[in-house]
Amino acid sequence: xxxxxxxxxxxxxxxxxxxxxxxxxxxxxxxxxxxxxxxxxxxxxxxxxxxxxxxxxxxxxxxxxxxxxxxxxxxxxxxxxxxxxxxxxxxxxxxxxxxxxxxxxxxxxxxxxxxxxxxxxxxxxxxxxxxxxxxxxxxxxxxxxxxxxxxxxxxxxxxxxxxxxxxxxxxxxxxxxxxxxxxxxxxxxxxxxxxxxxxxxxxxxxxxxxxxxxxxxxxxxxxxxxxxxxxxxxxxxxxxxxxxxxxxxxxxxxxxxxxxxxxxxxxxxxxxxxxxxxxxxxxxxxxxxxxxxxxxxxxxx
Numbered sequence: 001x002x003x004x005x006x007x008x009x010x011x012x013x014x015x016x017x018x019x020x021x022x023x024x025x026x027x028x029x030x031x032x033x034x035x036x037x038x039x040x041x042x043x044x045x046x047x048x049x050x051x052x053x054x055x056x057x058x059x060x061x062x063x064x065x066x067x068x069x070x071x072x073x074x075x076x077x078x079x080x081x082x083x084x085x086x087x088x089x090x091x092x093x094x095x096x097x098x099x100x101x102x103x104x105x106x107x108x109x110x111x112x113x114x115x116x117x118x119x120x121x122x123x124x125x126x127x128x129x130x131x132x133x134x135x136x137x138x139x140x141x142x143x144x145x146x147x148x149x150x151x152x153x154x155x156x157x158x159x160x161x162x163x164x165x166x167x168x169x170x171x172x173x174x175x176x177x178x179x180x181x182x183x184x185x186x187x188x189x190x191x192x193x194x195x196x197x198x199x200x201x202x203x204x205x206x207x208x209x210x211x212x213x214x215x216x217x218x219x220x221x222x223x224x225x226x227x228x229x230x231x232x233x234x235x236x237x238x239x240x241x242x243x244x245x246x247x248x249x250x251x252x253x254x255x256x257x258x259x260x261x262x263x264x265x266x267x268x269x270x271x272x273x274x275x276x277x278x279x280x281x282x283x284x285x286x287x288x289x290x291x292x293x294x295x296x297x298x299x300x301x
Contacts, residue, residue: 023139024067026071027042028054028085031073041128042132047135058072068095070089083100097139099138150253151202152261156246166248166249168188197213206268218275218280225280226287246273
């Protein structure tokens with residue numbers, strides 16, 4: 001069971017911790033003992049505290065009341081539950097200070113580095129004086145500025161050239177691909193159009209299970225790679241590295257990503273890149289087949 005590290009409280013708490021009772025805190029934790037203990041300590045230090053034992057209860061409170069700060073556990077009980085509460089608070093009360101508590105130091109660091117939504121990430125067991133000191137300081141300074149949120153499409157549009165350069169860097173050290181020497185501009189010539197089509201796909205989502213759009217540019221690329229001496233395996237390897245480069249771009253911009261559409265965006269990217277590869281392969285294979293005499297009939301296998 002998670003515990004709080006506490007020190008005996010003096011009869012008259014130190015002035016730096018004292019805040020007017022208008023500082024209203026939403027405390028969210030599924031551990032009833034820890035929640036009640038921390039709530040009592042916060043109230044003793046001058047805060048008004050509203051408790052929630054789970055995510056649904058917290059979301060209802062966020063939607064119906066105003067808060068100056070949020071203190072939430074990360075795991076309740078599922079990993080990452082606290083992120084849902086943080087996101088809701090940021091959306092409904094952007095001025096509120098948000099503090100996330102985690103029992104796992106490595107998760108705290110990852111959360112801070114990736115999401116950058118919480119003003120502070122503290123590791124359990126939490127020293128109460130440290131928590132209250134952090135909370136007091138943050139309330140005085142105010143919440144951090146809201147994140148700049150971008151869609152996956154906007155990020156890829158802005159980072160197209162950087163992603164192409166990332167891809168080229170991977171290709172240039174891959175012996176499977178560099179066996180065919182090409183000028184960098186020639187090797188990358190197909191990518192700007194591929195990114196335009198990918199961004200269009202992200203901004204115009206297909207129905208679930210719908211077929212990807214036909215890309216004449218992808219077919220032309222397959223024929224060109226055949227003429228340049230690529231093998232089918234080289235085409236597949238280039239496509240694999242393209243997906244890695246795209247996902248690396250998203251990783252580098254996770255602090256800006258709209259997480260509500262991230263998963264659907266990733267699925268669309270994978271589907272579109274795979275679809276373009278399939279069209280490249282079809283034209284590649286067609287280019288390699290011997291021409292049939294006019295009027296000849298194909299035979300069944």
